[in-house]
Amino acid sequence: MSDQLYHECHEVIAQGKAILEDLQEWGFETVQPLPIESASPVVAEEIALYPAEDDETPAAPMVETPETLDALQKSLDGCSRCSLCQQRNHLVFGAGNPQARVVLVGEAPGREEDLQGYPFVGEAGQLLEKILQAMNLSRQTVYICNVIKCRPPGNRDPKPDEIAACEPFLKQQLAIIKPEIIITLGRFAAQTLLKTTAPIGRLRGQWREYEGIALMPTFHPAYLLRNPSGKRPVWEDMKLVMQRLNNQAK
Ligand code: URA
Numbered sequence: 001m002s003d004q005l006y007h008e009c010h011e012v013i014a015q016g017k018a019i020l021e022d023l024q025e026w027g028f029e030t031v032q033p034l035p036i037e038s039a040s041p042v043v044a045e046e047i048a049l050y051p052a053e054d055d056e057t058p059a060a061p062m063v064e065t066p067e068t069l070d071a072l073q074k075s076l077d078g079c080s081r082c083s084l085c086q087q088r089n090h091l092v093f094g095a096g097n098p099q100a101r102v103v104l105v106g107e108a109p110g111r112e113e114d115l116q117g118y119p120f121v122g123e124a125g126q127l128l129e130k131i132l133q134a135m136n137l138s139r140q141t142v143y144i145c146n147v148i149k150c151r152p153p154g155n156r157d158p159k160p161d162e163i164a165a166c167e168p169f170l171k172q173q174l175a176i177i178k179p180e181i182i183i184t185l186g187r188f189a190a191q192t193l194l195k196t197t198a199p200i201g202r203l204r205g206q207w208r209e210y211e212g213i214a215l216m217p218t219f220h221p222a223y224l225l226r227n228p229s230g231k232r233p234v235w236e237d238m239k240l241v242m243q244r245l246n247n248q249a250k
Helices: 003-025 041-049 069-075 111-116 123-134 160-177 187-194 221-226 228-247
Strands: 102-106 143-146 181-185 208-210 213-218
Touching: 069 160, 102 160, 102 187, 123 221, 123 228, 143 160, 160 187, 181 187, 181 228, 187 208, 187 213, 213 228, 221 228
Parallel strands: 102 143, 102 181, 181 213
Antiparallel strands: 208 213
């Protein structure tokens, strides 16, 4: 494949991916694919060259839950359970109050998070901080972590085997903190904890439950940076969270 064709394909795939993500955020569950024979002969030939990836997901390993977040974090030192370890600068475990009433769960570290070792310290993180401030919360009062602890190259979506490798540690973080409320940011966190493939546009805005803990799915702040019209529904979701926190005030 020529360099030019390669770059054109890359561009088309990136645009297609962005369109699909937007559709999914807005609640579309399926897109009817054209049969391969109806693609242009060149594209059909290209597709045929690449067999579908084997998406068999390995079963999540059973791990005993350490008693503290520090012990859990130590158990992840030098983790090589998936290939994301090869390019990471830092494993981004999570940060905040170990006794938080609210835990926010994102998708995976981006470039800044990988460089600094802390979750949501990039542009999306700045917006998240503003949302927290508006709720009378802060990074210090809540706990913030991600489904995936190492950065997927180029910020691509996490793969099923990477989620399966990392998910037990998210579950253990939640088991140790025992928050009153979990806020999931974006589709990966909601779908992982709720064990559903429903789109985030349909999941958000209603109370769900994870292991007896109230869970509110909402849009990811990175999505809001691309689609500011999503800020209003997120604020509606966060008002429900504030109501619940106030009703259960300690
Ligand atoms: N996006 C995420 O989902 N998590 C981060 O930590 C940063 C950006």
